[in-house]
């Protein structure tokens with residue numbers, strides 16, 4: 001069981017992520033307003049942070065940078081979730097300090113797999129994963145194509 005902080009402004013996504021994580025035996029906690037995310041993270045002491053990128057007030061990219069600079073939180077793995085996967089997005093997200101990237105609409109299987117991997121590896125093993133072409137986190141679907149997600153939807 002892991003403590004997982006979710007930073008997401010969309011209520012439906014919060015419910016989806018919380019339900020998924022709880023179903024896998026984790027303890028999720030959600031923050032809607034990214035201005036409160038850093039304080040919430042310090043208080044909750046999460047094993048993993050999952051953050052939306054398109055957030056009002058403090059963007060997901062800025063939040064990732066703030067977490068990486070925070071003494072207490074610097075080593076917490078971060079998974080970014082974003083609806084827009086323009087070219088270069090993944091590089092920007094990883095450069096900010098996130099270990100993994102999942103595009104919306106999420107594949108439930110990929111979401112759960114990525115959470116498991118990050119909980120196992122932590123933030124310290126990020127360098128080898130970035131360069132590993134077989135890392136599933138590197139597989140970005142540019143469009144709403146059915147390829148990977150299609151077969152996994154119940």
Ligand code: MN
Pocket residue numbers: 008009010052053054055056
């Ligand atoms: Mn959003």
